[in-house]
Amino acid sequence: MNLSTIIMLALGVGIGFGALLHEAFPAWVAPLDRYGLAPLGQVFLRLIQFVVVPIVFSSLIMGLTRVQNAAQVGRYTAKLLFSYLVTGVVAVGLGLATALLLHPGVGVTGLVLAKVTTTATNPNLIDWLVSLIPVNPLQALSNGNLLQTIISGALIGIGIQQAGEKARPFVAFVESVYAISEKILLGILYVAPIGVFALISSTVAVQGFSILSRLLTYMVAVVLAIAIMVVIYGGLLGLVKAKPIHFFQSFFPSFSLGFGTASSNAALPIALNNAETYGLSPAIASFAIPLGTALKRDGMAVGQAINALFVAQLYDVPITASLLSAIFLSTLLVSFSTAGVPGAGIVMMTTVLTATGLPLEGVAILAGVDRLMDSFHTTLNLIGNVANAAILERWEHAQQETTPLSSLQLEEISFEKVQD
Numbered sequence: 440m441n442l443s444t445i446i447m448l449a450l451g452v453g454i455g456f457g458a459l460l461h462e463a464f465p466a467w468v469a470p471l472d473r474y475g476l477a478p479l480g481q482v483f484l485r486l487i488q489f490v491v492v493p494i495v496f497s498s499l500i501m502g503l504t505r506v507q508n509a510a511q512v513g514r515y516t517a518k519l520l521f522s523y524l525v526t527g528v529v530a531v532g533l534g535l536a537t538a539l540l541l542h543p544g545v546g547v548t549g550l551v552l553a554k555v556t557t558t559a560t561n562p563n564l565i566d567w568l569v570s571l572i573p574v575n576p577l578q579a580l581s582n583g584n585l586l587q588t589i590i591s592g593a594l595i596g597i598g599i600q601q602a603g604e605k606a607r608p609f610v611a612f613v614e615s616v617y618a619i620s621e622k623i624l625l626g627i628l629y630v631a632p633i634g635v636f637a638l639i640s641s642t643v644a645v646q647g648f649s650i651l652s653r654l655l656t657y658m659v660a661v662v663l664a665i666a667i668m669v670v671i672y673g674g675l676l677g678l679v680k681a682k683p684i685h686f687f688q689s690f691f692p693s694f695s696l697g698f699g700t701a702s703s704n705a706a707l708p709i710a711l712n713n714a715e716t717y718g719l720s721p722a723i724a725s726f727a728i729p730l731g732t733a734l735k736r737d738g739m740a741v742g743q744a745i746n747a748l749f750v751a752q753l754y755d756v757p758i759t760a761s762l763l764s765a766i767f768l769s770t771l772l773v774s775f776s777t778a779g780v781p782g783a784g785i786v787m788m789t790t791v792l793t794a795t796g797l798p799l800e801g802v803a804i805l806a807g808v809d810r811l812m813d814s815f816h817t818t819l820n821l822i823g824n825v826a827n828a829a830i831l832e833r834w835e836h837a838q839q840e841t842t843p844l845s846s847l848q849l850e851e852i853s854f855e856k857v858q859d
Contacts, residue, residue: 445631445632446631446635446692446695446696446699447695448632448633448635448637449631449633449635449636449699450635450698450699452636453635453636453637453638453640453643454639454640454643454830455637455639456636456640456643456644457639457640457641458643458644458841459642459644460640460644461643461644461645465531468644468645471644472500472641472644472645473739474495474859475637476637476638476640476641476644477637477641478642479633479637479780480634480637480641482634483594483627483630483631483633483635483637483638484634484636484638484700484702484705485625485698486627486630486634487702487704487705487708488621488704488730489623489627490620490623490624490627490708491704491705491707491708492580492588493616493617493619493706494617494618494620494621494707494711495587495588495589495592495707495732496529496591496592496731497613497614497616497617497620497765498614498617498711498725498729499592499593499596499726499729500592500595500596500599500610500613500740501591501610501613501617502595502596502598502616502719502721502722502723502724502725502726503596503600503722503725503726504596504599504600504610505591511827512593512596512726515518515727515831515835516529516730517724518831518834518835519727519730519827519828520707520830521730522827522830523731523734523735523775523827525741525769526578526672526737526823526827527735527736527737527740527771527774527775528771529671530667530668530737530740530741530744530774530819530823531740531741531767531770531771531774532767533664533667533668533741533744533746534740534742534743534744534745534747534770535658535740535744535748535763535766535767536742536743537664537667537745538660538744538748538749538752539748539758541656541660541663542623542656542752543654543656543657543660543695543745543747543748543749543752544657544748544750544751544752544753544754545752545753547670548720548806550755553727567717567763571587571590571663571813572615573587573588573590576591576594576595577694579591581699583608587731589729589733592729594795595813621708624708628703628709631696631699635696635699635700638692638699638700638701640698642810642811645779654804654805654808656810657745657749657808658803658812659747660749661741661742661815661816662815664741664745664818665738665741665815665818666675668737668741668819668823669819669822672688672826673825675826675830676829676830677831679829679833679834679837680832680833681829681830681832685717686826686829687719689713689716689718690710690713690714690717690821690822690825691698691713691718692709692712692713693706693707693709693710693712693713693821693825694706694818694821695812695824696709697817697818697820697821698814698817698818699814700817701810701813701814701816701817701818703732703817703820703824704732704819704844706817706821707729707732708726710728710732710821710824710825711724711728711729713825714728714825714828717825717829719825719829719832720832722836723804723828723831724828724854726827727827727831728824728825728828731823731824731825731827731828732824733822733829734775735823735824736774736775736816736820736823737774737776737820737822738815738816738817738819738820738823739773739787739816739820739821740770740774741816741819742812742815743770743773743774743787743788743791744766744818746788746791746792746801746805747770747791747792747795747797749765749801749805750792750797750798750801750804750805751797753801753804754797754798754800754801756797756798762795762796765794765795765796766791769790769791769794769795770791773787773790780808788801788802788805788809789802828847
């Protein structure tokens with residue numbers, strides 16, 4: 440069996456094992472989770488994180504050395520940011536529309552509200568943009584700040600292009616770092632099923648399924664909105680002739696790992712490998728996929744929009760145009776600044792609720808199912824990321840086909856005809 444099949448089997452077995460522990464052996468849950476399942480899952484995530492930064496940094500620089508010039512890097516970035524914004528707006532709008540249609544927070548009973556003492560600040564676009572620029576590339580690497588790492592790699596890549604032959608030893612060093620990191624990753628993947636089993640069984644054993652029945656409409660709304668967004672991406676890929684069936688088959692290993700770990704960062708190295716299977720250009724894949732891992736969060740956009748309206752409906756807050764606008768803007772901004780790690784959604788949920796003036800007590804209610812929903816969010820994050828990379832490649836290919844020949848090329852052609 441291939442890796443994705445084994446991971447999905449481990450996911451199913453983990454859910455069953457966790458449910459069995461919660462229902463039949465509740466006394467065993469705490470010690471087994473504390474000394475077995477939770478540490479095992481965290482060890483796996485830390486192993487994956489160990490190779491994420493070196494792979495992102497080295498693959499990005501290697502990709503930029505294949506790019507012709509800085510203008511091409513700027514063109515890639517501008518096109519990606521445009522497509523990120525358009526699809527992000529669609530994702531947020533879809534989440535709001537689904538919550539308004541299904542009313543997941545209306546008529547919910549049997550929930551015990553607990554006060555939540557968390558602090559958050561309103562999202563500030565200017566501060567966020569300034570924070571993207573690293574003051575020390577080594578600090579960005581050591582802290583694991585993925586977006587700053589990408590910007591550092593982009594700046595260094597541009598410097599390599601300007602330095603020419605003098606930069607060749609450094610490029611050789613970076614290629615060695617990538618090769619070493621890739622071999623380490625292959626070793627880590629052997630224990631991926633064990634890590635996925637531990638992570639999901641720990642969640643189910645501690646939380647159980649009782650809360651799922653109370654929040655069933657909410658969960659259906661999230662899964663439905665995510666499924667629709669996946670269909671939209673499939674349609675976009677088909678529209679640009681990017682072979683959607685081959686796309687989903689090629690990237691299924693990274694999607695399954697993302698679902699099992701609820702971490703976009705953990706699935707990033709696998710997505711880069713899957714890009715080769717799909718046939719994505721190495722120059723675009725090594726630049727667009729790491730950038731999308733740091734920025735593209737369609738799953739978070741859908742989820743946080745539904746979360747905010749769920750809390751508003753639960754506490755009978757009037758749904759006004761101003762509230763919808765506040766949710767829309769704060770969710771869209773937050774979706775571009777969420778860490779690609781499990782549990783980041785809780786922090787972002789607090790930020791959105793604070794920015795929109797909704798009760799923070801809603802965090803305690805949704806925290807019980809956040810880990811399970813996070814798997815769906817992460818899967819859509821990954822699909823949106825790699826789909827935008829595939830769309831960029833088709834966009835570049837179409838532009839090259841329609842770009843008229845330069846005057847110099849026309850002169851060369853006419854000169855050849857005269858010679859003939």
